[in-house]
Amino acid sequence: MADKGMAADIAIDHAGGDVVLRVSGDWTLANAASLDARVRKILASSTNATRIDVSGLGRLDTTGAQLLLALRGDHADPEFLGQIGEERSSLLHTVSEAMRAPVSPALPQTWSPLDLLERIGRGMQTLGRNALQLLGFVGLVLQSFAASMFVPRRWRTTSLVFHIEQTGLDAVPIVALLSFLIGAVIAFLGATVLRDFGATLFTVELVSYSFLREFGVLLTAILIAGRSGSAFTAQIGSMKMREEIDAIRTLGLDPVHVLVLPRVLALVIAMPLLSFLAIIAGIIGGAAVCALSLDISPTMFISRFQETTTLRHLWVGLGKAPIFAFLIAAIGCLEGFKVSGSAESVGEHTTSSVVQSIFVVILVDALAAIFFMEIDV
Amino acid sequence: MTEADVIIRVQGLRNQFGTQVVHENLDLEVRRGEIVGVVGGSGSGKSVLLRSIIGLREPTAGSVEVFGQNIASLTDTQRTQLETRYGVLFQNGALFSSLSVRDNVLVPLREHFDLPNDLLQRIATLKIALAGLPADAADKFPAELSGGMVKRAALARALALDPEILFLDEPTAGLDPIGAAAFDQLILTLRDSLGFSVLLITHDLDTLYTICDRVAVLANKRVVVAAPLAEVERYDDAWIREYFGGPRGRSAHKAALAATGH
Numbered sequence: 001m002a003d004k005g006m007a008a009d010i011a012i013d014h015a016g017g018d019v020v021l022r023v024s025g026d027w028t029l030a031n032a033a034s035l036d037a038r039v040r041k042i043l044a045s046s047t048n049a050t051r052i053d054v055s056g057l058g059r060l061d062t063t064g065a066q067l068l069l070a071l072r073g074d075h076a077d078p079e080f081l082g083q084i085g086e087e088r089s090s091l092l093h094t095v096s097e098a099m100r101a102p103v104s105p106a107l108p109q110t111w112s113p114l115d116l117l118e119r120i121g122r123g124m125q126t127l128g129r130n131a132l133q134l135l136g137f138v139g140l141v142l143q144s145f146a147a148s149m150f151v152p153r154r155w156r157t158t159s160l161v162f163h164i165e166q167t168g169l170d171a172v173p174i175v176a177l178l179s180f181l182i183g184a185v186i187a188f189l190g191a192t193v194l195r196d197f198g199a200t201l202f203t204v205e206l207v208s209y210s211f212l213r214e215f216g217v218l219l220t221a222i223l224i225a226g227r228s229g230s231a232f233t234a235q236i237g238s239m240k241m242r243e244e245i246d247a248i249r250t251l252g253l254d255p256v257h258v259l260v261l262p263r264v265l266a267l268v269i270a271m272p273l274l275s276f277l278a279i280i281a282g283i284i285g286g287a288a289v290c291a292l293s294l295d296i297s298p299t300m301f302i303s304r305f306q307e308t309t310t311l312r313h314l315w316v317g318l319g320k321a322p323i324f325a326f327l328i329a330a331i332g333c334l335e336g337f338k339v340s341g342s343a344e345s346v347g348e349h350t351t352s353s354v355v356q357s358i359f360v361v362i363l364v365d366a367l368a369a370i371f372f373m374e375i376d377v
Numbered sequence: 378m379t380e381a382d383v384i385i386r387v388q389g390l391r392n393q394f395g396t397q398v399v400h401e402n403l404d405l406e407v408r409r410g411e412i413v414g415v416v417g418g419s420g421s422g423k424s425v426l427l428r429s430i431i432g433l434r435e436p437t438a439g440s441v442e443v444f445g446q447n448i449a450s451l452t453d454t455q456r457t458q459l460e461t462r463y464g465v466l467f468q469n470g471a472l473f474s475s476l477s478v479r480d481n482v483l484v485p486l487r488e489h490f491d492l493p494n495d496l497l498q499r500i501a502t503l504k505i506a507l508a509g510l511p512a513d514a515a516d517k518f519p520a521e522l523s524g525g526m527v528k529r530a531a532l533a534r535a536l537a538l539d540p541e542i543l544f545l546d547e548p549t550a551g552l553d554p555i556g557a558a559a560f561d562q563l564i565l566t567l568r569d570s571l572g573f574s575v576l577l578i579t580h581d582l583d584t585l586y587t588i589c590d591r592v593a594v595l596a597n598k599r600v601v602v603a604a605p606l607a608e609v610e611r612y613d614d615a616w617i618r619e620y621f622g623g624p625r626g627r628s629a630h631k632a633a634l635a636a637t638g639h
Contacts, residue, residue: 091572098507342520
């Protein structure tokens with residue numbers, strides 16, 4: 001119906017005392033814009049039409065019928081429906097019935113500065129609610145863990161191993177590669193700055209300290225939040241959507257125990273291992289740059305590394321890994337449970353899960369850095 | 378019925394997934410103004426047939442003509458133009474979940490026609506009312522609607538461009554009997570007043586008995602018979618006998634007879 005067909009029009013005919021509106025052409029959606037303008041003009045002018053002549057009418061669809069009925073207005077023309085033919089009169093009848101239904105006006109879309117305040121307020125409220133929910137959920141997971149820890153029969157070993165493979169083993173290549181590259185970048189940065197002081201050798205400390213204490217575990221946490229935290233949300237979210245969570249409940253099982261514990265434990269086990277790998281890869285990246293462009297041979301790198309670095313830096317770094325893992329997994333699962341009916345909501349909560357876990361990880365990392373500085377480790 | 382009255386003609390259709398042949402040499406015709414119901418067992422390829430006709434699936438062989446145009450040979454522009462002439466109601470409504478019912482109806486109108494906003498709003502309001510939805514449903518989102526209302530909202534969207542053919546995929550599936558009967562009546566009323574043709578897929582025997590002018594039975598990879606229901610019931614085929622002669626078939630038949638007063 002994209003073709004315009006016969007042009008539609010309304011002619012005003014003064015025949016004696018009668019004012020006749022002669023309708024012609026195709027009254028279809030394609031002509032609706034011009035017809036609508038015409039109808040309004042006639043209705044606005046004080047043309048007191050007594051009759052509508054539809055003998056010249058071409059095609060008529062629902063939109064055309066709607067406009068025709070609007071043109072007729074309130075003064076019912078007794079002949080009007082009669083002369084239009086049976087088929088069309090039933091169309092007009094159905095449309096006029098539908099038009100009589102009460103109309104709800106489209107919601108006005110206005111904006112005021114107050115809305116901005118309202119949004120900020122809502123945002124804060126959501127933030128507070130999310131924090132409370134997360135604390136509650138962490139408690140729930142710990143409780144569930146405590147309840148099943150000493151009951152080997154209730155251990156979900158298969159599920160646990162599956163998730164360790166998915167979140168740990170499968171993430172090895174990406175974590176190792178990215179850490180290697182970041183290690184190389186840090187070595188370059190350090191070398192550029194330190195060269196001015198003639199202290200190029202300190203690049204070794206820069207790379208090893210930063211990776212042992214911070215970057216190894218932080219990089220892994222961010223990657224895992226994007227890779228596994230989001231996957232947890234999507235998995236649990238789509239199960240929630242298909243009422244699988246409800247099914248688990250009605251079968252007398254505990255969703256936290258069945259779905260959350262294996263994921264949380266898997267990540268708590270996998271993440272320190274991945275972080276260790278990231279630390280090694282990052283230091284190798286640094287060593288590679290040192291060897292290739294700073295004339296610090298690998299042997300020199302290792303001996304310098306051994307001289308200056310103590311083991312406690314590794315513990316400071318790796319100690320954070322299980323905490324980050326727990327938080328990422330808990331947020332991922334919690335967001336999954338928050339999914340409601342629609343598929344869109346799965347996407348929303350997946351995004352939210354990644355944003356929240358990265359935020360929480362960096363926040364906790366900053367707090368830990370201050371703590372370790374204060375106690376002088 | 379003259380040749381010109383045939384608006385959908387499927388000839389020698391063959392659909393194949395890997396080694397599994399779903400349709401083989403399938404023929405079907407739909408004439409102007411009639412309501413044709415397609416029935417068949419689960420997995421008999423009803424939905425695949427529908428998808429082939431509306432052009433969502435390219436058949437392995439055979440031709441599908443809609444309004445006398447072979448859809449396989451159309452250019453993209455012609456295809457789009459053809460698509461504005463039919464409305465499709467998907468089984469689960471397929472409403473855009475990020476848009477309100479009103480905006481869902483407005484999507485095709487905004488895309489294909491350049492109309493002033495207040496006229497668009499009036500047209501959308503009319504379609505929503507035609508589909509039998511209460512006025513306050515217009516600004517709700519699909520997630521807030523009940524199953525029956527989703528179908529009606531989807532129908533309002535399918536009616537947006539005044540289609541000449543309406544394709545319905547299981548229109549009454551998931552509705553309660555009262556809602557299903559009301560929906561059947563709505564389709565019938567709209568067909569009578571707006572004058573479109575309907576091709577529907579259904580499992581609902583009541584729908585077949587109350588609104589279908591002809592019924593096409595899909596079995597053994599083809600349309601076994603396509604005729605008015607009375608003829609189909611008498612057709613000699615094991616599946617058809619079981620389908621219409623079973624307890625559900627008999628009760629639907631009785632209900633239909635009672636309703637028409639025979």
